[in-house]
Amino acid sequence: MSFDIDLTLRRGNRTIAARIASHARLVALFGPSGAGKTSVLDMVAGLVRPDAGRIAVGGALLFDSAQAVNLPPERRACGYVFQDLRLFPHRSVAQNLRYGERLAPPERRFMGLDEVAGFLGIGHLLDRRPRSLSGGEAQRVAIGRALLAGPRFLLLDEPVSSLDAARREEILAVIARIRDELGLPILYVTHDERELARLGAEVVAIGG
Numbered sequence: 001m002s003f004d005i006d007l008t009l010r011r012g013n014r015t016i017a018a019r020i021a022s023h024a025r026l027v028a029l030f031g032p033s034g035a036g037k038t039s040v041l042d043m044v045a046g047l048v049r050p051d052a053g054r055i056a057v058g059g060a061l062l063f064d065s066a067q068a069v070n071l072p073p074e075r076r077a078c079g080y081v082f083q084d085l086r087l088f089p090h091r092s093v094a095q096n097l098r099y100g101e102r103l104a105p106p107e108r109r110f111m112g113l114d115e116v117a118g119f120l121g122i123g124h125l126l127d128r129r130p131r132s133l134s135g136g137e138a139q140r141v142a143i144g145r146a147l148l149a150g151p152r153f154l155l156l157d158e159p160v161s162s163l164d165a166a167r168r169e170e171i172l173a174v175i176a177r178i179r180d181e182l183g184l185p186i187l188y189v190t191h192d193e194r195e196l197a198r199l200g201a202e203v204v205a206i207g208g
């Protein structure tokens with residue numbers, strides 16, 4: 001199973017709950033703003049601890065409250081592309097990518113920097129600083145940094161919500177290639193139904 005997740009988290013006066021049991025390579029978490037989609041990604045990444053539940057991805061158990069299993073984020077091997085990207089502003093695109101590369105243990109390095117740059121079409125941007133990039137270019141650099149870290153799966157938080165229609169299609173095509181050519185399971189957050197249709201995603205509703 002690609003995603004086998006059942007968790008709850010109390011935040012303020014609401015309870016965030018998610019149940020995902022899927023063999024699909026791309027599963028979309030869909031729901032209104034504030035429903036808890038980012039919180040679910042944070043729990044899968046190991047940045048926020050669920051109150052209770054179980055998280056397994058690609059057959060690897062990452063968290064189980066009943067068995068007292070709670071792998072730290074660096075042992076979960078997830079490539080997390082945050083909604084605000086979090087590129088290092090004072091470093092070049094190449095340095096941002098190398099940061100990801102350095103995180104990857106040798107046995108999980110399935111792509112080199114040149115290959116990732118070619119795959120994502122960012123080879124001409126390597127000397128630029130993030131602030132000089134367009135939204136779509138910055139998104140591709142953030143995805144590249146995540147891929148270079150040798151992930152076993154990807155967490156993508158609203159990766160196209162800030163882009164115009166043309167750039168949106170460009171990034172969705174990249175995401176479809178990551179799913180089809182690299183075969184990485186992807187957990188994808190959106191509140192836009194057009195993206196679900198475009199990606200043919202399996203949909204899990206959160207909150208609402």
Ligand SMILES: Nc1ncnc2c1ncn2[C@@H]1O[C@H](COP(=O)(O)OP(=O)(O)OP(=O)(O)O)[C@@H](O)[C@H]1O
Nearest residue numbers: 011012014031032033034035036037038039040191
């Ligand atoms: N660190 C925190 N402490 C307490 N409450 C939080 C924290 N982070 C988020 N929340 C609350 O948890 C709820 C879910 O937030 P979350 O960001 O997961 O939702 P979301 O579905 O991703 O929303 P959006 O689509 O707007 O990004 C919100 O009510 C939010 O205010």
